[in-house]
Amino acid sequence: MFKGCYTALITPFTDDYQVDYAGLSKLIEFQISENVSGILIAGTTGESPTLSWSEHEKIIKTVYDVAGERTVIIAGTGSNNTSESLKVTQFAHDLGINNILLIDPYYNGPSSLEIRKEYLEIIAKKFPSVNVIPYVIPGRTGTQLLPQDLAMAYANCPNINTVKEATGNFDNAKLTRKLCGKDFCILSGDDDKTVSLIQDEEIKSTGVISVASNLVPAAITELVSTTLKNDSQYSNLEKSISPLFKLVGVQTTESTNLGDVVVKSRNPVPTKTLMRIIGLPSGPSRQPLGLVTKQALKFILEQSKLVYENSDLFKPIEGFFDVNIRERLYSDKYIDGLYYESY
Numbered sequence: 264m265f266k267g268c269y270t271a272l273i274t275p276f277t278d279d280y281q282v283d284y285a286g287l288s289k290l291i292e293f294q295i296s297e298n299v300s301g302i303l304i305a306g307t308t309g310e311s312p313t314l315s316w317s318e319h320e321k322i323i324k325t326v327y328d329v330a331g332e333r334t335v336i337i338a339g340t341g342s343n344n345t346s347e348s349l350k351v352t353q354f355a356h357d358l359g360i361n362n363i364l365l366i367d368p369y370y371n372g373p374s375s376l377e378i379r380k381e382y383l384e385i386i387a388k389k390f391p392s393v394n395v396i397p398y399v400i401p402g403r404t405g406t407q408l409l410p411q412d413l414a415m416a417y418a419n420c421p422n423i424n425t426v427k428e429a430t431g432n433f434d435n436a437k438l439t440r441k442l443c444g445k446d447f448c449i450l451s452g453d454d455d456k457t458v459s460l461i462q463d464e465e466i467k468s469t470g471v472i473s474v475a476s477n478l479v480p481a482a483i484t485e486l487v488s489t490t491l492k493n494d495s496q497y498s499n500l501e502k503s504i505s506p507l508f509k510l511v512g513v514q515t516t517e518s519t520n521l522g523d524v525v526v527k528s529r530n531p532v533p534t535k536t537l538m539r540i541i542g543l544p545s546g547p548s549r550q551p552l553g554l555v556t557k558q559a560l561k562f563i564l565e566q567s568k569l570v571y572e573n574s575d576l577f578k579p580i581e582g583f584f585d586v587n588i589r590e591r592l593y594s595d596k597y598i599d600g601l602y603y604e605s606y
Contacts, residue, residue: 264446265300265301265335265425265448266300266487267300267470267484267487267488268471268483268484268486269300269301269302269303269335269337269470270480271303271306271308271472271473271474271477272294272302272303272477273310273477273531273535273545274310275287275290275545275546276547276548278547280546280547280549280550282318283546287325287326287329287544288329289584290477290543290544292329293543293579293580293583293584294334294480299334299480299484300334300335300470301334301335302335303338303364303472304322304337305322305338305340306472307366307400307530308474308530310531310548311339313550323338323354323355323360324358327358327360335362337363337364338351338355338363338364340355340364341363341364341365343368344368345381348382348386349386349389352386352390355393356393362393362394362396363386363394365382365395365397365398367399367401367406367407368382369406370405372404372405372406373406375407375408378406379412383395384416384419387420387423390422391422392422393422394422394424395422395425396426396427397426397427398427399426399427399428399430399435400427400429400430400452402429407430410435410439410441410443413442413443414439414442417443424447425449425450426439426443426447426449427452428450428468433460436463436466440467445467448470449468449469450470450472451468454471454473454474454475455505457473457490458486458490458497458501461487461491474534475507475508475511475534477538478534478577479504479570479576479577482500482504483504485500486501486504503574503576504570506566506567506569507567509562510534510566510567512528512533513528513555513559514526515558515559515562524606526559529552531548532548532552533555533563536554536602539597539601540564540567540601541567541586541588541592542580542588543580543584543586553603554602555603556602556606559602560598560601564592564598568592571589
């Protein structure tokens with residue numbers, strides 16, 4: 264059973280957009296030192312859409328070589344092309360990784376029936392020893408694996424035993440639990456909904472695949488643990504962490520000479536922006552992702568300062584990466600080049 268905090272790890276890049284493998288190794292060691300349950304690599308947060316397949320495989324191998332058996336590794340091997348997913352799943356399997364995440368096929372928009380028959384079950388049946396985790400996020404993909412097909416896939420392929428639930432729809436999660444039964448794992452795919460998904464008696468999530476744990480892995484791990492135990496400490500901890508949940512996507516309204524425009528900076532851009540400011544390996548996001556607006560940067564700093572001033576959650580970063588977070592959060596020199604100066 265998947266239980267706890269699994270970090271959806273960013274992919275760090277150099278300033279010229281090459282994968283920073285040394286930085287990646289440091290991030291892995293940090294996550295392991297903070298006792299996360301596992302690491303997801305090459306997912307949405309890891310910018311899989313802009314990784315070549317050779318980079319995809321090298322990143323998976325790097326994480327496996329560094330982490331070994333010290334933590335659970337989940338390889339993002341999903342695609343909108345089943346044959347590509349089969350190839351990279353084979354690569355991960357041959358390394359010794361036995362957990363994969365399969366995002367619903369994006370853009371070409373197969374039906375839920377097709378997702379099950381032409382994608383999930385094909386891969387799961389070829390690799391029966393691999394735990395297959397469908398990733399249901401219609402806001403990103405434009406399609407959705409429905410609970411009915413998920414339950415059928417679970418019945419047909421017992422290794423399809425977990426879902427990353429990122430629909431934002433609690434009724435969907437409740438139906439998943441009802442149809443899949445008590446032994447099926449539901450992992451939250453949204454940091455801000457984790458506590459509610461765990462506490463809801465009709466859902467009973469067992470953990471989260473987290474973005475915020477790139478920054479505060481021990482805190483997210485503790486949040487999941489205390490919530491699962493129904494320990495009242497979860498409430499104060501959630502309050503301390505919650506400003507970071509707001510950085511998964513930051514929306515601002517920008518004034519232009521042609522009228523107001525809504526700009527939404529999506530994951531992982533805000534999180535990587537903060538990581539760059541406070542001194543973690545991160546680098547830029549690959550194009551067409553870019554920078555945040557000046558308003559968004561102000562919001563990122565405000566939320567980060569709330570965490571810094573009201574808790575010790577950033578202290579592990581200071582110790583592991585030898586950085587002074589107060590200096591970096593309160594000095595303008597660390598934000599140069601990290602935002603669009605004009606629309």
